[in-house]
Amino acid sequence: MSYKYLSMPVYRLLQEFKTDPMKIFDYLELVYKVINxxxxxxxxxxxxxxxxxxxxxxxxxVKEGLEKFDSLKLLGIPIAVKDNISTKGIRTTCAxxxxxxxxxxxxxxxxxxxxxxxxxxxxxxxxxxxxxxxxTETSAFYPTRNPxxxxxVPGGSSGGSAAALSxxxxxxxxxxxxxxxxRNPAAFCGVYGLKPTYGLxxxxxxxxxxxxxxxxxxxxxxxxxxxxLLNIIAGHDSKDSTSLLINGKDYVSLLKELTHKEPxxxxxxIKELFENSDEGIRSKTYKAVDMLCAYHDCLTISLxxxxxxxxxxxxxxxAEASSNLARFDGVRYGLxxxxxxxxxDEIYSEVRTKGFGYEVKKRIALGAYILSxxxxxxYYIRALKFRRILKETFDKIFKSVDAVMSPTMPILPPKxxxxxxxxxxxYLADVNTVIANLIGVPAISIPIDFYNGLPVAVQIMSRQLTxxxxxxLSMQLEEKTRFRNIVAEVH
Ligand code: GLN
Numbered sequence: 045m046s047y048k049y050l051s052m053p054v055y056r057l058l059q060e061f062k063t064d065p066m067k068i069f070d071y072l073e074l075v076y077k078v079i080n081x082x083x084x085x086x087x088x089x090x091x092x093x094x095x096x097x098x099x100x101x102x103x104x105x106v107k108e109g110l111e112k113f114d115s116l117k118l119l120g121i122p123i124a125v126k127d128n129i130s131t132k133g134i135r136t137t138c139a140x141x142x143x144x145x146x147x148x149x150x151x152x153x154x155x156x157x158x159x160x161x162x163x164x165x166x167x168x169x170x171x172x173x174x175x176x177x178x179x180t181e182t183s184a185f186y187p188t189r190n191p192x193x194x195x196x197v198p199g200g201s202s203g204g205s206a207a208a209l210s211x212x213x214x215x216x217x218x219x220x221x222x223x224x225x226x227r228n229p230a231a232f233c234g235v236y237g238l239k240p241t242y243g244l245x246x247x248x249x250x251x252x253x254x255x256x257x258x259x260x261x262x263x264x265x266x267x268x269x270x271x272x273l274l275n276i277i278a279g280h281d282s283k284d285s286t287s288l289l290i291n292g293k294d295y296v297s298l299l300k301e302l303t304h305k306e307p308x309x310x311x312x313x314i315k316e317l318f319e320n321s322d323e324g325i326r327s328k329t330y331k332a333v334d335m336l337c338a339y340h341d342c343l344t345i346s347l348x349x350x351x352x353x354x355x356x357x358x359x360x361x362x363a364e365a366s367s368n369l370a371r372f373d374g375v376r377y378g379l380x381x382x383x384x385x386x387x388x389d390e391i392y393s394e395v396r397t398k399g400f401g402y403e404v405k406k407r408i409a410l411g412a413y414i415l416s417x418x419x420x421x422x423y424y425i426r427a428l429k430f431r432r433i434l435k436e437t438f439d440k441i442f443k444s445v446d447a448v449m450s451p452t453m454p455i456l457p458p459k460x461x462x463x464x465x466x467x468x469x470x471y472l473a474d475v476n477t478v479i480a481n482l483i484g485v486p487a488i489s490i491p492i493d494f495y496n497g498l499p500v501a502v503q504i505m506s507r508q509l510t511x512x513x514x515x516x517l518s519m520q521l522e523e524k525t526r527f528r529n530i531v532a533e534v535h
Pocket of ligand 1 (some may be wrong): 226
């Protein structure tokens with residue numbers, strides 16, 4: 045199979061596979077060839093399923109599934125999965141020593157749904173430890189590199205998933221997003237990423253970071269492929285108590301319908317988020333604004349919050365993290381050490397000292413402090429109040445516009461190590477993305493162009509449960525920019 049198949053979108057691959065299921069093997073052969081050629085440079089994966097195992101699995105799938113091929117919506121499509129999403133029988137580490145040898149006895153709901161549709165899990169991708177970070181450098185194992193420039197980070201925390209996509213190691217991926225972890229690496233690697241409305245996609249089997257904001261979402265190399273994966277993972281799940289009581293919509297049909305009818309929408313351009321971005325980002329993203337506003341009605345809107353957004357997000361995220369990660373005690377969860385004659389406190393302390401990395405420890409300590417008597421009113425409660433105000437602000441904004449637009453990231457992908465020396469700068473770079481998680485609305489990152497050889501992306505947010513609006517606008521931009529199905533040549 046020639047390399048032209050590498051940049052083939054999933055919706056085309058599906059057609060090919062349905063007419064001739066043997067092509068699945070050819071395509072997998074190609075994917076593994078790419079992985080063999082690039083993985084030692086990029087390191088997108090923590091666990092890669094061997095080609096032999098995958099081939100055996102597909103042989104079985106093809107034999108058993110022949111009659112129902114037409115109904116399988118992901119037949120033969122390889123998918124890279126972030127390593128904080130539980131996969132039965134496949135090591136799930138959260139990029140942490142704490143879970144280095146953990147093999148889940150069950151699948152996350154999203155995995156169940158993908159497998160049922162004939163999708164093929166080919167590996168578990170690298171990430172920031174417990175999804176805490178923006179660069180994939182806090183992984184306990186090794187950093188992942190940006191396929192467009194190996195001296196730079198791929199973004200994070202779903203950096204492995206984004207890098208795998210842009211390097212051609214997989215055509216589809218899953219990420220998770222608590223404050224931007226799908227959109228940030230999607231922007232840095234030049235791929236598409238969508239954080240769904242809070243509660244639309246089941247969190248059952250997602251290892252928790254900050255439960256009130258965590259959300260699993262699709263990542264792909266074009267808009268339609270995002271819709272295909274969203275179709276499968278969205279919709280109510282009784283195993284997740286925060287899962288909304290709704291069926292997912294048929295996003296593929298809705299996307300086709302909207303692209304055909306082309307309704308004119310009202311779009312708010314968030315002034316401050318453009319002005320506070322680096323020069324290269326600003327000039328490129330304003331061009332994308334022009335493209336959409338040539339057709340839609342745009343108005344400039346103001347969001348006067350800046351640093352408060354980041355402060356509120358990190359206070360809430362750390363508070364929830366300190367509580368969620370308390371379960372890793374070495375008895376029920378986490379690293380196993382010989383108990384000998386040690387007391388519970390010694391075991392607890394040793395397990396957590398060895399199991400967690402620096403960033404995770406820092407956040408647990410700060411989170412516990414934020415929630416402690418005497419300080420919680422000053423930090424945690426205030427952050428929650430701000431969250432409410434922000435929600436009300438956007439309720440108002442969404443009365444007058446259908447969507448709001450900003451750059452996804454205010455900066456280009458930094459060099460490896462750059463943020464390590466300046467963690468505050470790393471936190472502040474999340475300013476545009478944390479909004480959607482604080483208020484629970486959907487948000488998409490759309491790659492639009494390159495600046496100095498590095499990808500640049502815009503972010504669009506819309507009202508709760510209007511993912512189709514984001515997909516529609518993304519498709520319109522995709523048509524104009526032709527930024528689709530692009531695979532980086534890794535040198
Ligand atoms: N960079 C943010 C953080 O470190 C977002 C991470 C995420 O979305 N998982 O918390």
